[in-house]
Amino acid sequence: MPLEILLILVVGGIAGVTLLLHLTGKSRLHVLTSETAQEQWQRHFPDDIVIDVTVAHDSHTALVRTETGAGLLWSFGADTVARHLREFDWLEHPEGFEFRFHDFSTPRVIIHLDETERQHWQQLMDPA
Amino acid sequence: MTDHVTFPDAVQWAVPFFIAAILAEFLWIAIKGRGGRYETRDAVTSLIMGAGNIASGFLLGFIAYAFFVWLWQITPLNLGTSIPVIVLCFVLDDLRYYWVHRFGHRIRWVWASHVNHHSSQHYNLTTALRQTWTYTFTFMMVVRAPLILLGFHPAMVLFVGGLNLIYQFWIHTEAIGKMPRWFEAVMNTPSHHRAHHGRNARYLDCNYAGVFIIWDKLFGTFVPEQEEDKVDYGLVHNIGTFNPLRVAFHEWVGIWKDASQPGLTVRQRLGYCFAPPGYSHDGSRDNSEQIKAKHLARHPEDRGTPGFEQFNTAPNVTTANRA
Numbered sequence: 119m120p121l122e123i124l125l126i127l128v129v130g131g132i133a134g135v136t137l138l139l140h141l142t143g144k145s146r147l148h149v150l151t152s153e154t155a156q157e158q159w160q161r162h163f164p165d166d167i168v169i170d171v172t173v174a175h176d177s178h179t180a181l182v183r184t185e186t187g188a189g190l191l192w193s194f195g196a197d198t199v200a201r202h203l204r205e206f207d208w209l210e211h212p213e214g215f216e217f218r219f220h221d222f223s224t225p226r227v228i229i230h231l232d233e234t235e236r237q238h239w240q241q242l243m244d245p246a
Numbered sequence: 247m248t249d250h251v252t253f254p255d256a257v258q259w260a261v262p263f264f265i266a267a268i269l270a271e272f273l274w275i276a277i278k279g280r281g282g283r284y285e286t287r288d289a290v291t292s293l294i295m296g297a298g299n300i301a302s303g304f305l306l307g308f309i310a311y312a313f314f315v316w317l318w319q320i321t322p323l324n325l326g327t328s329i330p331v332i333v334l335c336f337v338l339d340d341l342r343y344y345w346v347h348r349f350g351h352r353i354r355w356v357w358a359s360h361v362n363h364h365s366s367q368h369y370n371l372t373t374a375l376r377q378t379w380t381y382t383f384t385f386m387m388v389v390r391a392p393l394i395l396l397g398f399h400p401a402m403v404l405f406v407g408g409l410n411l412i413y414q415f416w417i418h419t420e421a422i423g424k425m426p427r428w429f430e431a432v433m434n435t436p437s438h439h440r441a442h443h444g445r446n447a448r449y450l451d452c453n454y455a456g457v458f459i460i461w462d463k464l465f466g467t468f469v470p471e472q473e474e475d476k477v478d479y480g481l482v483h484n485i486g487t488f489n490p491l492r493v494a495f496h497e498w499v500g501i502w503k504d505a506s507q508p509g510l511t512v513r514q515r516l517g518y519c520f521a522p523p524g525y526s527h528d529g530s531r532d533n534s535e536q537i538k539a540k541h542l543a544r545h546p547e548d549r550g551t552p553g554f555e556q557f558n559t560a561p562n563v564t565t566a567n568r569a
Contacts, residue, residue: 119255119258119259119261124258124261124300127261127262127265128261128297128300131261131264131265131268131293132290132293132294132297134265135265135268135269135272135289135290135293135372136286136289136290138269138272139272139284139285139286139289139290140286142276144284144285144286145285145286145287161478162483162484164540164541164544165544192486194367194484194486195285195286195287195288195367195488196283196285196288196368197285197288197480197484199484199485199486200484201486219486221486222492222495222496222499222500222503223485223486223492223496223497223499223500224485224486224487225486225487225492227486
């Protein structure tokens with residue numbers, strides 16, 4: 119196949135599929151509740167024993183406390199990703215917090231918290 | 247000399263079919279309200295990975311091809327290009343695919359290339375195109391060497407390999423439940439390959455087949471999809487990025503970080519490069535056997551069921567004494 123035809127097909131195909139999916143509402147983020155957040159955490163870490171779950175007001179992030187420490191669960195497209203809060207840095211962010219994981223496959227996530235949540239989450243992450 | 251034998255690049259010619267089939271699957275799901283899920287960024291990442299795979303073939307394919315041409319020059323055998331020879335080449339290349347794929351899940355160096363294909367939490371036709379950019383660095387082209395030394399022309403070997411990949415495209419779907427029994431018995435199908443993409447303990451390291459599922463049945467790696475254990479797609483530790491560069495290279499970076507830690511022995515460093523995924527020098531991670539064992543500790547009722555056959559008897563230290 120001529121290279122220019124292949125290029126048109128590939129670029130056009132990707133652009134077309136992207137547009138189609140976005141316009142048909144396939145860019146919506148996963149919505150979390152306390153129950154689904156716990157289920158999702160157990161899906162990612164079936165060995166963990168969950169103590170409690172705190173879901174942010176935007177329903178896209180949850181702080182999960184387990185018997186082995188705290189973790190973060192967040193919406194990742196239509197799915198979720200979870201990480202234990204080990205080997206990470208967190209920074210103040212105008213929208214809430216920014217978590218930077220020392221992990222090339224999961225570099226960072228910005229979580230949206232209001233002022234009350236921000237203080238509460240800070241206490242939950244660092245009870246001392 | 248390669249005797250001026252030419253075969254078409256089947257994968258490139260299949261690109262229009264790939265696009266049409268993705269649109270058809272999307273419409274099917276939209277109309278029926280079942281049969282899979284699509285998400286914009288996930289699908290776009292998969293498609294970019296597919297485009298990058300073709301680009302890496304242009305950029306790095308010459309390395310494998312030069313190796314094959316060299317093998318062709320030293321072999322005294324030439325089986326020609328008749329239809330029966332092409333069919334035989336296709337079947338033997340599928341056996342080659344089985345083993346390369348199995349190595350891809352059991353050797354971390356090869357997994358680093360293959361992992362991106364499993365990095366989506368979705369399972370649709372775009373997932374089929376989420377292909378590696380780094381296959382050349384695995385050196386798995388050596389597994390094709392016996393075919394060429396047996397007298398199959400390099401161009402033919404690459405051609406049937408392309409047909410193999412095209413076959414595997416359509417099995418990346420939830421829109422098809424089960425195929426007729428005879429077909430499920432011999433061929434790789436959407437059902438068999440869904441199980442392969444599962445991160446459930448049951449489905450880890452199973453169904454490596456490309457076209458013929460008989461290889462898994464022959465070599466003891468076949469696990470049928472279970473209705474009561476719905477496949478959960480993705481990786482044991484799912485990645486949190488849609489960035490294609492991170493998807494393509496994250497496991498290579500992981501290998502480097504692990505193997506270059508200070509204070510390790512040479513054996514431990516090699517373990518991080520070549521042992522099955524999940525190896526750690528301090529036991530802080532789980533490989534697939536340990537994940538299955540932990541699952542059975544939580545769900546003893548699954549012992550001996552498909553995917554857990556190797557644990558079909560409860561540990562019993564008195565067995566030897568009773569014999």
